[in-house]
Amino acid sequence: MRISQLAAATDIPVATIKYYLRENLLHEGVLTSATQARYDDSHVRRLKLIRALIGTAGLSVSAARAVLHGIENPPDSRHELLGIAHQAATRPAADDVEIAGAQSLLARWGWGAEACDRSTQAALVQALQGLSDAGFNPPEALLDRYAAAMRDIAEADVEGVPTDSPEATMQYVVLGTLLMEPVLLAMRRLAQQSASFRRFGGSGTPESAGPAS
Amino acid sequence: MRISQLAAATDIPVATIKYYLRENLLHEGVLTSATQARYDDSHVRRLKLIRALIGTAGLSVSAARAVLHGIENPPDSRHELLGIAHQAATRPAADDVEIAGAQSLLARWGWGAEACDRSTQAALVQALQGLSDAGFNPPEALLDRYAAAMRDIAEADVEGVPTDSPEATMQYVVLGTLLMEPVLLAMRRLAQQSASFRRFGGSGTPESAGPAS
DNA sequence: CAATATTGGTGAGTAGCACTATCTAAGTCA
């Protein structure tokens, strides 16, 4: 198929496809002459993946490139593989972040610190720092409850990983990590709305608790 | 305190503070003359909050403005209040998103559809659409497990809401929703790394990933 | 009191990002 057909098939402008080609997000088509190239289904699939990473998961173009490159060249260890997805999603933290705070939390939750990436720990510390900077200091019990819920999710994530082929594994881990994040956040919001409705009712005044207005 | 001291206290450049003043994120100081104004602790706190919303939570300036305005003018109903936080965090979905898919999921999870905001449902549908566009179709059981975990988190969120004053409620809900999101995502990644390490071992180096080409 | 520094207010400039438009030579298709 020619580029205009590829554009029609994916609903992405030709100029944008050329841009993705230039940025090495999309592999080139087969040149049939100096001004013609042939594209196929793999390009359609790849473009849909690109749009999901950039649009749904909110990655930058360069982070998407790193992820796509990682999918094509699966690393040997599963940890490197996870790391690629995680680093793409985590905006790089400042170098001077003190990680000690994360270590004690990891210990409390039984997550081996040796398994955990430094920059991910830094992301947690920074996020918690943002909370306390804003004057919001969650009780430890709440954090523990969050941690328990996320551990449950992570168990499900890891259990479901297919181990038949490296490509399938890569695909599952990366997409399951990155593209699932907005799903989780949307679920949380809906669950909050539902819980809030049940507890406080739809009106302004809650029925069982103090005044709301 | 003068603006330069405010800048020193918050580690934010004077020009940026002036920008936040212009953008109505920060309330003005008390003018003592045509070229002098006095700032106080409330400005310091507000600036920290602004940086947390923009930096940690990743909000845009205009979304942050909406949130800050919401905190200052607490709406009557808790649902409007939740809505302010949720809309700030949710990038507006296309209008033509079909919500039916969300409705059946909500029903399955026992979350009353009448409690749930339309645009949040659209966000869920879009996120799921992104998944399937990318060729990733999670089994329903997995989604159910995610939903159960998020319900648990949402219950904790709602239970912990203080009801003593509208301001405190607002503060708690907005910050607990927005600033907690990066915490949750970081937790999930760490839990994934820990679970992956337990399940697959650290065949590669579990340390921070190497140079990204 | 005079010299120097700082400030509020404002308009313009900047950097980065994700495209988008335009152009040309070289093709393809009817």
Next chain:
DNA sequence: TGACTTAGATAGTGCTACTCACCAATATTG
């Protein structure tokens, strides 16, 4: 043959979150 399409390259756009520069008015300092 002649209208249409394309690869490849360069340049331009719109947006966002700052950042800079300037000026008149004031504050501070010697």
